[in-house]
């Protein structure tokens with residue numbers, strides 16, 4: 001199946017010359033949840049706005065459902081639902097009319113059954129006649145999603161859906177997103193929260209200073225994260241790794257007082273027991289032992305650091 005969103009050599013410079021996106025290439029597959037992770041000012045919102053046709057690219061092309069976002073804007077935009085970062089709702093409007101109005105903006109005929117279905121999916125049906133101003137912050141965020149879904153888009157963009165939201169509400173939102181995916185919507189979300197990407201995404205993209213640094217399946221990233229390290233502190237300085245230990249994946253620190261052994265936690269055997277026995281046999285005295293596991297956070301921080 002061709003990608004539902006295809007971004008080729010996309011760059012964006014704002015007036016004044018600031019380059020917010022630099023040669024971005026990204027294909028988004030139908031039905032996936034992709035999380036774009038990046039620090040403040042990385043270019044996440046600019047990327048979303050450009051795909052949605054709110055910001056004009058300086059160069060490059062974007063297609064949504066095969067439609068070029070510049071030459072066939074209306075066709076491309078009709079496939080997109082956008083949930084903005086800021087809550088921007090009419091306080092005296094009812095939930096139902098607010099969502100129904102959004103459908104009308106796309107030239108779609110009125111369809112109360114469809115709106116009710118969207119409200120049900122977002123657990124808002126019992127609030128349909130409530131005025132927006134009577135809703136909690138979490139409900140308002142769900143109304144924003146309902147508005148973005150009112151015209152039956154194929155692709156939904158969520159710009160920081162849980163920014164400033166408490167932990168419980170954040171988990172509710174994750175459930176909502178999982179439900180939307182199950183209903184066949186492709187989801188692209190931006191987030192600062194590593195645990196959010198970890199919890200809900202199929203793929204994770206890391207963006208910093210306008211560049212995509214990595215796009216990878218979460219499962220592959222998890223395998224990388226399954227690598228653990230055993231750090232062994234030695235009682236005496238070691239000049240070289242003794243020959244009988246050459247078969248182990250061991251690294252000697254420059255100070256000669258530490259050895260690091262890398263192993264895979266998903267493997268049947270870690271090799272730790274035999275390593276410790278062989279270290280003793282080789283006459284090495286151990287002072288201390290620690291284990292370290294790399295996390296998505298380490299990978300993210302490492303990547304972002306490299307580009308600063």
Ligand SMILES: Nc1ncnc2c1ncn2[C@@H]1O[C@H](COP(=O)(O)OP(=O)(O)OP(=O)(O)O)[C@@H](O)[C@H]1O
Pocket residue numbers: 014015018020038039040041042043044045046047192
């Ligand atoms: N209209 C504009 N004119 C000039 N510069 C802009 C404009 N909009 C954004 N920028 C700059 O482009 C860069 C990327 O901004 P963007 O909002 O895309 O980042 P972001 O990753 O979404 O950040 P955040 O996580 O803080 O929302 C920032 O340095 C920002 O100051």
